Amino acid sequence: MGQWFQVKCKPSINIKNSVWIVSLCTLLYGVITSAQDQLITIGHFSMGEMVSWEEKSFAGSTQYQLKQRDGKSALYAHSSQGASGLFKEVEIDLKQTPYLSWQWLAENRLTGIDERTKQGDDYVARVYVVAKHPLFFWKTRALNYVWSSNQKVGSHWENAYTSQAIMIAVDGKTSPLNQWQPHKRNVYEDFKRYFGEEVEKVDVIAIMTDTDNSKGSATAWYGDISVMKQLP
16 A cells, blocks of 8 residues: 555645645554554454464364355365364454454254363354463463354353363354355454453453264355454
8 A cells, every 4th residue: 555655646746735634544553553553353264375274183183274165265174073263372362352253154054062061162153262371371361253063052161171161152063054154243342242351451362163073074154354453
């Protein structure tokens, strides 16, 4: 935008025109800057970009690959009895950009499991945010926004392995398959609601499709992931 701005805002010889153009350009620059300040894209999958995303394996590997779905680039995830996630270390100030925005699509559900148990702790899709504690790892907190195969939308529970992670079903057993589902969450308020704490900063954004406990298979797609100051 810098070169375009300089060319379009070249001063005019006419003083009145000069003042008008400068004012217009100042206003335009302010609008663009404001919009940029309010939206930060963490996962730019629609642009075919996966910079700084790293994989962590827990049991085997989930296949992650940028592919075309419904005429646009998205992140394809397929798990067959495996569990690995992608994460990106990025410091997010929740006082400035508290809203997390993303969209995803699930092709199937996992049947015959109870996600509240260790044996059923598998999810077709999940996006989660992690707030690390600088000194005490046991004070690390995580919010997991999940596509639940057997729980109702809006339900929540402690992760079967640790009380430091809360699972929140933003999509559930009646959510439609093979349709993009958009979501926006106020992460700052969710930390207060589910942990009773005011968390002002998160350090990691992660995604995972996993089926290692259920020994099943699942396929999901992830769209862009962003944080923003306020809802549009």
